[in-house]
Amino acid sequence: MSETDFATRVGQILEAGALNVALGLGYQLGLFEALDGAGALSSDELAAKADLNPRYVHEWLGAVLAGGVVELAPDDPTRFVLPDAHALVLCRRGGAQNLGVYTQELGLLVEGALSGVRAGFRTGQGLGYESYPAFHAFMGELADRKHEQALVGEFLPSVAEGAIEARLRAGGAACDLGCGSGRALLLLAAAFPASEFVGVDLDEGALEAGRDAARAAGLTNVEFLTRDAARLAEAPGELAARFDWVSAFDAIHDQLDPAAALRGARALLKDGGVFSLVDIAAESELAENAERPLGAFLYTVSLLHCLPIGLGPEGKGAGLGMLWGRQRALDLLAEAGFEVEVAEIPNDPFNVHYCCRLSSA
Numbered sequence: 001m002s003e004t005d006f007a008t009r010v011g012q013i014l015e016a017g018a019l020n021v022a023l024g025l026g027y028q029l030g031l032f033e034a035l036d037g038a039g040a041l042s043s044d045e046l047a048a049k050a051d052l053n054p055r056y057v058h059e060w061l062g063a064v065l066a067g068g069v070v071e072l073a074p075d076d077p078t079r080f081v082l083p084d085a086h087a088l089v090l091c092r093r094g095g096a097q098n099l100g101v102y103t104q105e106l107g108l109l110v111e112g113a114l115s116g117v118r119a120g121f122r123t124g125q126g127l128g129y130e131s132y133p134a135f136h137a138f139m140g141e142l143a144d145r146k147h148e149q150a151l152v153g154e155f156l157p158s159v160a161e162g163a164i165e166a167r168l169r170a171g172g173a174a175c176d177l178g179c180g181s182g183r184a185l186l187l188l189a190a191a192f193p194a195s196e197f198v199g200v201d202l203d204e205g206a207l208e209a210g211r212d213a214a215r216a217a218g219l220t221n222v223e224f225l226t227r228d229a230a231r232l233a234e235a236p237g238e239l240a241a242r243f244d245w246v247s248a249f250d251a252i253h254d255q256l257d258p259a260a261a262l263r264g265a266r267a268l269l270k271d272g273g274v275f276s277l278v279d280i281a282a283e284s285e286l287a288e289n290a291e292r293p294l295g296a297f298l299y300t301v302s303l304l305h306c307l308p309i310g311l312g313p314e315g316k317g318a319g320l321g322m323l324w325g326r327q328r329a330l331d332l333l334a335e336a337g338f339e340v341e342v343a344e345i346p347n348d349p350f351n352v353h354y355c356c357r358l359s360s361a
């Protein structure tokens with residue numbers, strides 16, 4: 001690429017990066033929902049509808065108009081329209097098509113962690129979850145979007161050729177490691193009333209949110225336990241060899257000691273049980289991810305969150321990073337005593353399913 005072409009590219013990066021921030025603000029403040037289906041609104045009408053300050057909304061409209069997100073009304077340059085095709089991609093009603101939820105991510109991470117990450121470049125130290133105050137709420141929102149559409153109807157039937165779904169229907173037991181606020185478990189507990197579900201996480205606030213949601217939904221077959229996944233192998237207690245299915249959605253690469261957490265997953269499985277590790281689809285070498293769609297976005301999220309969390313405040317954790325990749329995952333799973341089949345996930349090219357059974361060796 002020539003210098004001129006690269007300068008053009010950097011200009012595009014500046015424009016897109018700035019627009020990402022404006023989109024994230026609009027998503028959080030409900031501006032896209034206020035525009036959705038409303039026809040042509042003036043700046044003041046939009047501010048009133050969203051219950052926001054008119055001067056700020058006016059400036060925001062400047063950014064999203066220049067960025068091609070909203071359009072001017074054909075007959076009135078003082079009114080703004082969000083085309084329906086854009087609304088589907090930016091509004092909560094878009095479900096699986098909603099990319100708006102991701103526009104908040106970099107802003108949230110930068111808000112809590114940028115100075116710590118900058119320091120980490122010199123010290124090698126990482127960060128604790130307290131650096132990310134809005135993290136669990138955001139993860140809950142992402143998990144809602146991911147799991148609500150696909151977990152019960154699409155993903156579960158694909159696990160071990162439907163064997164786990166059949167066991168849960170008949171009355172089995174499943175545990176979700178690093179369950180966060182428990183969105184996946186709540187969906188499963190509602191879909192399989194004859195089975196019992198246990199969520200394990202370190203974050204008491206997230207677990208309490210899960211307990212509240214279970215109570216509100218009247219679910220009595222799900223419980224949330226405060227446990228360190230990395231200590232389950234040595235001290236599984238009442239969870240030892242209890243489960244037909246153990247899952248870990250997006251919850252191993254952030255661990256300080258992922259190898260111990262994988263041994264923990266093993267300790268929880270009944271004979272013949274299955275461990276589903278669902279994590280980002282990537283390779284372990286940087287060069288092999290160079291062409292990956294959204295690779296720069298994912299590495300930057302990892303830099304701002306997954307890596308520092310995985311290193312921990314003392315910098316002694318494994319620090320796998322989000323794109324730890326297939327080869328590294330397969331090595332760690334084999335060390336933990338699993339035989340693994342790598343499966344694609346229906347309608348989810350971003351993640352991969354490591355379907356693991358206890359190794360017979």
Ligand SMILES: C[S@@+](CC[C@H](N)C(=O)[O-])C[C@H]1O[C@@H](n2cnc3c(N)ncnc32)[C@H](O)[C@@H]1O
Pocket residue numbers: 139140142143177178179180181200201202203206227228229230248249250251254255256261
């Ligand atoms: C990226 S979040 C994923 C949450 C959830 N599984 C989802 O898909 O939305 C990772 C979760 O792992 C939890 N976690 C990290 N280390 C853990 C450990 N050693 N033991 C238990 N949970 C842990 C975090 O508190 C967090 O809730």
